[in-house]
Structure formats: structure tokens, C-alpha cells
Amino acid sequence: MLSRIAESMFWIGRYVERAEDTARILDVQVQLLLEDATIEEEATCRALLSIMGVEDQPDHVDTSLVLDQLAYNLDSPVSIASALAAARESARRARETLSVPMWEAINTTYRALPSGVFHGMRPPGIFQWVRERAALINGTADATMTRDEGWQFMMLGRCVERADMTSRLVATAAVSANTGAPWTSTLRACGAYEAFLRTYRGLETERGAAEFLLLDRLFPRSVVFALNRAELCLDNLDSGGQRAGFQNEAQRLLGRMRAELEYRSLNDVVADLPHEMERLQRTCAQATEAVTRRYFAGAEHLTWQGVL
Amino acid sequence: MNAMFEGYGSRGPAYDEMFDGDDLRSPYLRLRSSLQTMTTPDLVSRVEALQASYLDQGVTFDIGGEERAFPLDILPRVIEMDTWSQIDAGVQQRVRTLEAFLADVYDAGQVFDDGVIPRQVIATSSHYHREAANVRPPNGVRVHVSGIDLIRDNAGEFRVLEDNVRVPSGVSYVMTNRRAISAALPETIAEHRIRPVAGYPQRLLTALRAAAPAGVVDPTVVVLTPGVYNGAYFEHALLARTMGVELVEGRDLECQRGRVMMRTTKGLEPVHVIYRRIDDEFLDPVHFRADSVLGCPGMIDAARAGNVTLANAVGNGVADDKLVYTYLPDLIRYYLHEEPVLKNVDTWRLGDAEAREEVLDRLDELVLKPVDGSGGKGIVIGPRATRAELDELRTKVLADPRSWIAQPVVQLSTVPTFVDGRLGPRHVDLRPFAVNDGNRVWVLPGGLTRVALAEGELIVNSSRGGGSKDTWVLAGPTGGKAAVPEPVDEAEAAPDPGSQPSPDVPIPPAQPAGTALSEMSQQQDQQQQGASRSFVEPVETPTDGDHAC
Numbered sequence: 001m002l003s004r005i006a007e008s009m010f011w012i013g014r015y016v017e018r019a020e021d022t023a024r025i026l027d028v029q030v031q032l033l034l035e036d037a038t039i040e041e042e043a044t045c046r047a048l049l050s051i052m053g054v055e056d057q058p059d060h061v062d063t064s065l066v067l068d069q070l071a072y073n074l075d076s077p078v079s080i081a082s083a084l085a086a087a088r089e090s091a092r093r094a095r096e097t098l099s100v101p102m103w104e105a106i107n108t109t110y111r112a113l114p115s116g117v118f119h120g121m122r123p124p125g126i127f128q129w130v131r132e133r134a135a136l137i138n139g140t141a142d143a144t145m146t147r148d149e150g151w152q153f154m155m156l157g158r159c160v161e162r163a164d165m166t167s168r169l170v171a172t173a174a175v176s177a178n179t180g181a182p183w184t185s186t187l188r189a190c191g192a193y194e195a196f197l198r199t200y201r202g203l204e205t206e207r208g209a210a211e212f213l214l215l216d217r218l219f220p221r222s223v224v225f226a227l228n229r230a231e232l233c234l235d236n237l238d239s240g241g242q243r244a245g246f247q248n249e250a251q252r253l254l255g256r257m258r259a260e261l262e263y264r265s266l267n268d269v270v271a272d273l274p275h276e277m278e279r280l281q282r283t284c285a286q287a288t289e290a291v292t293r294r295y296f297a298g299a300e301h302l303t304w305q306g307v308l
Numbered sequence: 309m310n311a312m313f314e315g316y317g318s319r320g321p322a323y324d325e326m327f328d329g330d331d332l333r334s335p336y337l338r339l340r341s342s343l344q345t346m347t348t349p350d351l352v353s354r355v356e357a358l359q360a361s362y363l364d365q366g367v368t369f370d371i372g373g374e375e376r377a378f379p380l381d382i383l384p385r386v387i388e389m390d391t392w393s394q395i396d397a398g399v400q401q402r403v404r405t406l407e408a409f410l411a412d413v414y415d416a417g418q419v420f421d422d423g424v425i426p427r428q429v430i431a432t433s434s435h436y437h438r439e440a441a442n443v444r445p446p447n448g449v450r451v452h453v454s455g456i457d458l459i460r461d462n463a464g465e466f467r468v469l470e471d472n473v474r475v476p477s478g479v480s481y482v483m484t485n486r487r488a489i490s491a492a493l494p495e496t497i498a499e500h501r502i503r504p505v506a507g508y509p510q511r512l513l514t515a516l517r518a519a520a521p522a523g524v525v526d527p528t529v530v531v532l533t534p535g536v537y538n539g540a541y542f543e544h545a546l547l548a549r550t551m552g553v554e555l556v557e558g559r560d561l562e563c564q565r566g567r568v569m570m571r572t573t574k575g576l577e578p579v580h581v582i583y584r585r586i587d588d589e590f591l592d593p594v595h596f597r598a599d600s601v602l603g604c605p606g607m608i609d610a611a612r613a614g615n616v617t618l619a620n621a622v623g624n625g626v627a628d629d630k631l632v633y634t635y636l637p638d639l640i641r642y643y644l645h646e647e648p649v650l651k652n653v654d655t656w657r658l659g660d661a662e663a664r665e666e667v668l669d670r671l672d673e674l675v676l677k678p679v680d681g682s683g684g685k686g687i688v689i690g691p692r693a694t695r696a697e698l699d700e701l702r703t704k705v706l707a708d709p710r711s712w713i714a715q716p717v718v719q720l721s722t723v724p725t726f727v728d729g730r731l732g733p734r735h736v737d738l739r740p741f742a743v744n745d746g747n748r749v750w751v752l753p754g755g756l757t758r759v760a761l762a763e764g765e766l767i768v769n770s771s772r773g774g775g776s777k778d779t780w781v782l783a784g785p786t787g788g789k790a791a792v793p794e795p796v797d798e799a800e801a802a803p804d805p806g807s808q809p810s811p812d813v814p815i816p817p818a819q820p821a822g823t824a825l826s827e828m829s830q831q832q833d834q835q836q837q838g839a840s841r842s843f844v845e846p847v848e849t850p851t852d853g854d855h856a857c
Contacts, residue, residue: 002560003571092366092536096549100365108364149573237573295573 013157379775398650435625563606
């Protein structure tokens, strides 16, 4: 497969996942701000922006600014709109390799932006719409794509992004911690609430929720699950087979991160959650660089719009 | 609903392809009776669905970086079997002649010695490339793909407007239009026997593989595109996808030791045949424009060394020079010993003193075209030009007569077209596409019909708001489904994806419309661009140039 196409596939995976997860994060936070009058709006909004990587924040920050920056504004590199546009641009570059239904799923999603449909949708509606579109794209990919290299790169992108974004989701829950409520919402945002209740037999604790979202090996949006999958993709791409260690830098980075999460005591991890999550995000960025160097070298570097 | 064609006025000088006065021409009998079962609101809703489907599928072309859906009119153009046979034969004849001419030009030049065409015509052509001299293509083919533009004159006769043997585009719309119209007018399609167009990519791939360098058993074929911002990117992607080959950009390629390689996730892999959709001038900065970033340094040397085949061949531009066009009838007689099947549009060469004098007298009623104007820059339509423009033109012609030809203003034929909620006559042209695999020249039955959407407009360019029509070549006698299948050649006889399952496999009763679904999903298969050459005034077209962005 052409390096340039492989790179496009990787970024399609990432951007679609990013749009979806940003919607999930916003869904939780907007809901919390509405429901809980005790939450201080400005501080929460600032924390949210900073978790999503917006460093230069204006003097006045409120919910509508957050929505603009993280959802609607095409000029904001961390917005859902720009993630959808970037996914479509990557898809356009790889168009001849995508299945037709796959291309159409991405293209019709993107078409909501120029047509104004996207900007006309209200917050709860738009988050649901983005989740549905992502499900449609992912489902179409799942049903129509050959499990070849292109697929592996797309899955790799999706999994790396998911690990990164789940860590941000966990971090946002930690922002407005100590009430128990944010974790419930976070779990709900992941569609994990029922699964969590069943797994933990109804005992809702902050620690339990964090454990579930970070370490559960069976839940598809947990960090460990995503890292495992990403490693598997890298394994599949490197069909040569390894005798000792990992020559693939990305695999080494992701594997080490996963092992650290899994083998350290949960107390340690939870003790400084925001810092721990930041470390995870840095690892994802480094792994991306390693993948780029190894497989996409020679292709023009697509700029990653967002946080590294 | 009989009102649909009521008040359809085509009383101008142009030939209307559907109506002869108030009478219907025979190829359209069935189309009209089928449309008459629909109400106008029904038709309107189909038109809307058609437009939405092109946007969702991304069937687009780019103008100045802006992506637009390619306009497709819901009313097809119908061409009967006999008329098409003539076009088919004429296009084949033309392509065979152009192949022979190019082989001669870049080799012995016998045609000059025999006095059929002055050597100077070629020597002064800006498209003559020394790089192509004495290079013999592996299977003798230089014109792998051609698009011969036709118009239908006031008498209803098809004539050649120009030959495109460099990088003709638009074929992808022929395929996507058919899919879209089958979805929009399924009943109407079902009532006709229309020759299929979906086989084009396989024909093209076969021709490209046949052109591989000697000794390469399983050649790697790629499509070379300037990139996503090229006007014809949609077409490039569609062709690559439907042929199942890589779509590469110049930066994906690298030349090493006289070979062209592409960068893959597993390292460099060799490339054997490049269907390039980039102009000669941008292919290789070593030989042509040094500032080109679209091609790849070393490609021409690799081609000259016989390690890679470029399709179409470098230097083909001399054959579609408009001055050479004027000699085509003579060239057909010279190389093939045949009479031309399709006539040219009457043309004056301004290099001839006598012709020049006549033309200069009648500047205000003729169309003047620069001979090397791919994309048709600098064309002047006499009746629409101002005094000052004509004076300026006169000066230019006198300064450099070789660079100009003149033609009468031809009224393109009209076909009913749905605009602003009603049907009106609109001018059309036709670009049939031909593929040469070295054994035979195959003409895709149909070709791209472009239509000028504004009333009275003669310019069909998409950049001027031109649209397109699905073009139906009937497989049987007009007026209905043919009772007797007439012979179609092998590729078309191959199972059509939309055809019925064979009768001895019963359809499970619970299974919903399997064929319709597969039809639909395949229909989503399309894209392409390119169409934009016009008839009278080929303005600024990405068509043959696929110019750099």
C-alpha cells in the first residue's frame, strides 16, 4: 500500500474517533453544567478547554464559548466540525481505496457542515448525531472493508485516538470530582453505565468507575482495551514475527504504557489522575510519530490538527 | 401527463434531436411515452433526488479549488443503433489514423516526403516533443485513450469538432450518469435496451496492461494524478478504484536506475505502466518544466529506456493540433486508403493566403481558434465580438497566420432539458471515448453529452455552468425493446451486475430485492470529472489539460 494512502487511512481512523469522543466529552460536561447549579461555570469550562488542549484562552470563558471552540467552529483545530472536515479530506485523498459506502458515509457526514445542517443543530442533538454518524462510518467500515493494511492503519488510528480521548474523558470527570455524579455521567457518555453496574454489582464508586474506564479488558472504550487493539494492529502490520523485544518503536511505547497501567496498583494511578492521563496522551503522540516515521516516511506530512 | 412537452419550442436554426417540428423522432418514441406516465411533480422530485445523490456521492469537479456537484440533466439523450454504428466506425477510423500519423511523425516522417502535410506544420507545433522521437511504444500504441469531440450540425449530421489524444477526461461521468439515471428513471431504463457503459475500466485496464514493457508478465499499473485539487481528481480516483490499481501523485514516485518506483509501507516497489493524467510539460522536471512538482524527475528517461510505459504517450499533442485537424481527411485517405466516415467542421487554414483573405473579410461571422489552444484560450466568436476585438484579432492573424484556423458558427443540435421546472431545448455536444489496446480500437457506446444549461447558449463547458446528459445508445431498433438481441461484443456480453439471476436458481421468497440493492450500492460507485471542453469556444478547460493546480 502507498505510504501516503496508509497515512490517510490512519488519520481517517483518528479523526472520526476524535469527533465522536469530543461529542461524548461535551455531552457529559454540558449536561453537568446545566443540572448542577453548584458548579462554577467558568472554572469548569477553562479546565475542559485545557484538557482538550486549548492553551490560549480568552478572558471570558463560558459554555457557549466552549461549544464554539470544541463543537461548531471550523477554524478551531479541536472542534468536532474540523475533525469531520479533516476526516473527509483524508478520505478524499484515499478515495480510490475506500469502499464506496464507506466514502459516502464520511462524505454525507461532512456535507452537514457546508449545508448548515450541522450548525443548526442544538447541543444535545448534535452530540447524538455525531455519535450516530461515527457509528455509521465505523459500522460501514466494519462491514465493507477488507482486513488489509488499510484496515489495520485505520484501526490503529482509531485505537490510539480512543486511548487518548478516553484518558481525556477520565480527566474531565476528575475535574469536577468528589460528588460521584460526574463519574456516572462519564460512564453514561461512554455507553458504559449499565455494563459498569453489572460488572461492579451496582456499587458506584469513583475508584470503580476509573478502574472500569481505564483497565477493563472487555469494555471496548477502556484505555487498556484500546491499547491492546492498537498493539494487535501493529502486530498484524509487522508480519515478520519477532524473536526478542520490539523493533517497532510504536509497539514498544504502547505496550509499555499498557503494562504500566495494568501492573501498577490502581491506587497509584488514581492518586494523580490528571497527571497520569497527560502522560498517557504524550505516549499516544510519541507512538504516532513512530508510526509516521516507520510507515509514512516519504509521504508529505499531513499536519495533525490538534494536541499532540 | 401530456403537458410535459407542451410548448416545447425548438423553432430555431438548430437541429432538435427529439422533435422534428411537432413530430417525434423515432429514437425518442419510447422515452416520451414512458415520461408521459409521470406527473410533473413526480419528475421534479426525481430531479431533486438525482441532485442530492450526486452531492452525497461526491460526484464533483473542481473549479478554482471549489468542489461542485457535476450537473446531470434527468432527460437522457438517445442515439439509435444505426447512427451510433457510424460514429463508432468514424471514431475508430480517426484513432487509427492518428496512431499512424504519430508513429510516422516521430519516426521517418514519410507523410511529409509524400507531400500530404507540410513538415512545417509539425515543426512549428508547440506540442512536438523531441523526447518522443524514435521511441517505439511496446505494443505500438500511443493513443491509449482518446476523446473525439463531435457536434451535430443544422442538418443533423455528426461532425468532428476536435480530436483529443492527450489527456481527455469526462469518461467517469459517463459511468456515473448511467447509474444515477437508472436510479432516477428505473421504469424508463427498463423499457429500453441500452448498451452498457460499465465495462470501460476493464477495457482500459486491459489496454494498459497490454502496453507494458516487454518481458513484464504481471505489470503494475498506476494512475498518476496531479492531486485532489485538480479539476478531474474525481475521475482519476474513480478510474483507479474501478481498475483496482493505485492512484499515485508525483511525490509517491521515485526514479532509480532508469526505473520508476512507488513508495509503499513496505518500501519501494516498481511501476510498469503509468496512466498519467498530467500534461507532458509537468511530467518530468528534468526534461520539461523545471518547476513542476506534479511529476517525477527521471520518468521520461525511464520511458525512453523502455522500463515504463506512459499512457498516453508523450508528444501526442501534435496530433490534436487544430491545424493538423484540418488535414485529417487527407491523412485518413493517405494512411488507411478509406474515405472519412465522419466529416470535419468546415475549416479555413489561415496560413493559406486565399483562405486568409476570405476569412479576414468575414471575421464578424466566423469563429477563430488558436491552433494550439488546449482549453481553447483566445477563441473569438465573430458575431459576438466588438469592432475593437475584431481589429485586434485581424492584427494577430496577420502577424502569425499559422496559429489560427477559422470555422463557421455551427448551431449545435438541441435536446429537451429540464431547467427551472420545465423542458426547453438546450444545445449539446458529444465526446465518445475510445480505448486502443493494440489489437483494436474500442469505442465506449455512449460518450459524454455536455449540455449548455442557459437558453441559446452554445458553450457547454462545466466551468460556464454546463451540465451533462446520460447518453443512451440503443442496442436494438428504435421504438421498443428489441425482440432479437443483436450481437454485442464480448466485454459487453459479460454478466451485467444488474441482470436477473439465472432461472435455475430460485430466489428465496423472504429475500428482499437483491438485485435492486446491489444495483443501488454499485450505483454509488462513481465519480469523475473533466468534462468541460466546449464546442464553439473551448474555454479554459481542465479537460485535456488536466492542468496543474
